[in-house]
Amino acid sequence: MIVDLRSDTVTRPTPGMLEAMATADVGDDVYGEDPAVNALEAEAAALFGKEAAVFTPTGSMANQIGLQLLVRPGEELLADVKAHVVNFEMGAAAALGGISTRTWAGEHGRVDADLIEPLINRPNPYVTVTRAIAVENTHNIGGGTIQPIEELRRLKDFADAYGLGLHLDGARIWNAHAATGTPFADYGRLFDTVSVCLSKGLGAPVGSLLITDAERAQRARVIRKRLGGGMRQAGFLAAAGSYALANHIDRLTEDHARAQHLARSLEPFGICDAAQVETNIVLVRIPEIAKVAAAAADQGVKISVLGADWGRMLTHLDVDDAGIEHAVKVLGTLLGK
Ligand SMILES: *Cc1c(COP(=O)(O)O)cnc(C)c1O
Secondary structure, three states: OOEEEEOOOOOOOHHHHHHHOOOOOOOOOHHHOHHHHHHHHHHHHHHOOOOOOEEOHHHHHHHHHHHHOOOOOOOEEEEEOHHHHHHHHOOHHHHOOEEEEEEOOHHHHHOOOOHHHHOOOOOOOOEEEEEEEEEEEEEEEEEOOOOHHHHHHHHHHHHHHOEEEEEEEOOHHHHHHHHHOOOOHHHHHOOOOEEEEEEEEEEOOOOOEEOOOHHHHHHHHHHHHHHOOOOOOOHHHHHHHHHHHHHHHOOHHHHHHHHHHHHHHHHHHHHHHHHOOOEEEEEEEEOOOHHHHHHHOOOEEEEEEEOOOOOEEEEEOOHHHHHHHHHHHHHHHHOOO
């Protein structure tokens, strides 16, 4: 038995999803003529109560388009110190967007408006002016942390007061919604640009969206083409996304329950804290984790190594209860109980 807990990106399309892909009505999306892409973009925009959405190959591209829409070259973005946009997009904000970044250090990646406000540089001839703030929800490296909606509202209040843009890296906004019941439109209302991933917990093979207003979406299409993200019969991929939106959001609570069960089962070994597991990500602290991970992989259990003594495990569409039991058994034996 193989149980791959390294990421929620490792899922394979289900038979129903493959069927939707195979029967998609497609056209050339660079000409705006792909019915399946147009349908997905309209569904996503409606879900978040926004005017428009733009389909992209990856979440990184959706994020970078969002940032370029809000921040001009030589201006500044504020983000969490462990944010995906800062750490895992290969310096794209600087390399491609000319965007300067400064960071705050939130506890478990949680947004704290009081940490952010003092960082804002107001327009003045001697400073790099702050133009936007990026928020990640759920926060990946923070451990699947949910951003409390009240704190996001506080952020929106002072972003408005200072005239700053707000970008949501919502690669896992689905998980925040599944855990809290907060409507997607409540998030949509607070942010100027929203990126979402269809290829994480929702189980599509490829695809993300940048969701925003109509005017920004038009500019987003130009930036997407510039970045090499203009795709042709992309409707085969968009159909997987539409299928995922219709069928794979509600089931995320199952992933959360399995992550809770995994964390509670491993807690006696002193490697994790189940109380901190809010969604589908379990952070673990294990001395010499690389050795443990290699030994677990030999027995079919794959976990992600993120540092000398820490890593993570994620639940997703392709992990069932038997898989979790197997992982607990294998890791429990390796950890010595
Ligand atoms: C996965 C992820 C992305 C996008 O990643 P891609 O691999 O480029 O699709 C963006 N933000 C977060 C927080 C992620 O976890």
